[in-house]
Amino acid sequence: MTVTSKTIAPRGGQWRGLAFKRKGLPVLGYALACYLCMLAVLGYGAGFFANRGVPISIDGSARGGWPGAAVTGLALLGLFAVQHTVMARPGFKRRWARRLPAAAERATFVLAASLALALLYWQWRPFGPELWRLTGPAADVLLAVQASGWLLALGSTFLISHTDLFGLRQAWRPARGVRYTPPPFTERGWYRWVRHPLMTGFLIVFWVTPVMTAGHLLFCAAATGYILAGLGFEERDLRRQLGPVYASYAARVPALIPGGRRPRRGTKLSDLPGTMELCRCRTG
Numbered sequence: 538m539t540v541t542s543k544t545i546a547p548r549g550g551q552w553r554g555l556a557f558k559r560k561g562l563p564v565l566g567y568a569l570a571c572y573l574c575m576l577a578v579l580g581y582g583a584g585f586f587a588n589r590g591v592p593i594s595i596d597g598s599a600r601g602g603w604p605g606a607a608v609t610g611l612a613l614l615g616l617f618a619v620q621h622t623v624m625a626r627p628g629f630k631r632r633w634a635r636r637l638p639a640a641a642e643r644a645t646f647v648l649a650a651s652l653a654l655a656l657l658y659w660q661w662r663p664f665g666p667e668l669w670r671l672t673g674p675a676a677d678v679l680l681a682v683q684a685s686g687w688l689l690a691l692g693s694t695f696l697i698s699h700t701d702l703f704g705l706r707q708a709w710r711p712a713r714g715v716r717y718t719p720p721p722f723t724e725r726g727w728y729r730w731v732r733h734p735l736m737t738g739f740l741i742v743f744w745v746t747p748v749m750t751a752g753h754l755l756f757c758a759a760a761t762g763y764i765l766a767g768l769g770f771e772e773r774d775l776r777r778q779l780g781p782v783y784a785s786y787a788a789r790v791p792a793l794i795p796g797g798r799r800p801r802r803g804t805k806l807s808d809l810p811g812t813m814e815l816c817r818c819r820t821g
Contacts, residue, residue, distance in 0.1 A: 686741030
């Protein structure tokens with residue numbers, strides 16, 4: 538049998554698809570590396586807030602005087618807030634898109650946030666005095682509730698699209714030669730009870746603890762203030778983007794703390810531009 542060029546050469550469209558996939562693989566690898574970095578930082582964060590298994594924890598041994606430790610802590614929190622706020626704004630995203638492939642934009646945000654958190658964990662200076670310290674079964678109960686906060690935060694990302702929120706889907710679809718489209722927001726699971734379950738989970742992690750020092754309280758107050766301020770801006774943007782649809786959702790569902798109203802079943806906010814922002818607003 539004579540092998541001709543026709544029997545071995547793919548069609549032109551297939552060559553273009555293969556070339557596009559090869560071009561997208563480096564971005565996909567970059568997004569995966571950013572995701573793994575984020576997982577490592579979140580894993581350390583679990584030990585940081587539980588005061589278990591990490592060299593520096595939020596209520597660990599005091600490192601230096603309290604005025605310097607307080608200033609350092611606020612500066613580290615401020616750096617994270619600036620990164621999270623600035624990189625999440627539409628104007629910054631438009632300017633950033635001129636220098637970065639669109640498929641890598643979200644992964645880069647995740648990487649920057651992870652590095653800011655890693656710096657905070659590394660340079661955190663615990664300081665006292667202790668406001669309370671529980672031991673025994675009471676401490677175990679509070680640590681279990683704290684762990685449930687992590688489960689709530691992480692689980693809420695899967696209710697819409699975990700991979701989209703952390704930048705994997707944006708890189709995966711182009712690497713396969715598929716056009717990226719944001720997933721729709723579906724009001725289901727915890728999103729039927731609160732509009733920002735991810736932030737509710739983080740607040741549980743911050744505040745529910747068997748040990749509370751002055752440094753921990755400073756972190757809680759500053760982080761809670763930033764969350765409330767950030768959600769205020771995001772709510773304004775969402776009402777502008779989605780109009781009556783989001784206004785109706787906000788009227789029925791409280792922001793952070795479940796209320797007495799029975800959530801509506803089967804409500805779906807789909808086929809609306811920008812609906813993924815309902816999830817992204819939880820983390821920027």
